Amino acid sequence: MSRIGNNPISIAEGVSVEVKDNVITVxxxxxxxxxxxxxxxxxxxxxxxxxxxxxxxxxxxxKHGLYRALINNMIQGVSxxxxxxxxxxxxxxxxxxxxxxxxxxxxxxxNIVLDLAPEVKxxxxxxxxxxxxxxxxxxxxxxxxxxxxxxxxxxxxEPYKGKGVKFVGEELRRKAGKxx
Numbered sequence: 320m321s322r323i324g325n326n327p328i329s330i331a332e333g334v335s336v337e338v339k340d341n342v343i344t345v346x347x348x349x350x351x352x353x354x355x356x357x358x359x360x361x362x363x364x365x366x367x368x369x370x371x372x373x374x375x376x377x378x379x380x381x382k383h384g385l386y387r388a389l390i391n392n393m394i395q396g397v398s399x400x401x402x403x404x405x406x407x408x409x410x411x412x413x414x415x416x417x418x419x420x421x422x423x424x425x426x427x428x429x430n431i432v433l434d435l436a437p438e439v440k441x442x443x444x445x446x447x448x449x450x451x452x453x454x455x456x457x458x459x460x461x462x463x464x465x466x467x468x469x470x471x472x473x474x475x476x477e478p479y480k481g482k483g484v485k486f487v488g489e490e491l492r493r494k495a496g497k498x499x
Contacts, residue, residue: 352459
């Protein structure tokens with residue numbers, strides 16, 4: 320029994336949800352998202368979306384909760400949006416952006432220049448005495464997470480001093496150094 324899949328999803332104001340030919344389309348003030356689905360039935364009644372499955376097969380049980388979570392993320396994304404914040408920890412680590420180009424100085428011999436998708440809005444915050452912060456915002460949760468993971472992958476935080484690119488609020492497992 321899927322506990323997540325059985326929860327109904329309420330549609331926010333200003334959001335329209337359409338189901339046609341195994342494709343669900345969600346439109347809102349921030350954009351439009353589509354998602355293909357299979358093995359589940361989607362019903363829209365009076366501002367509430369419910370997802371049901373026809374049998375208790377293992378793959379249908381798994382997809383029941385999956386599609387409910389994806390549709391909920393789509394509705395939240397087009398109404399409120401999703402934000403990820405990355406923090407650059409290390410001496411000389413810098414970030415700047417010009418439009419959709421993100422320029423990162425992460426201690427390599429050259430800067431890393433990353434072209435971002437037009438759906439992702441990027442903002443860099445550099446205050447004196449604080450670590451630089453990269454703020455990614457979009458209506459697509461999967462895209463924001465993918466871009467954030469790619470940026471973090473350039474220089475993952477190391478366990479001794481914690482230098483690298485980390486998510487804001489992320490707890491790092493620290494190790495003790497050499498003992499004399």
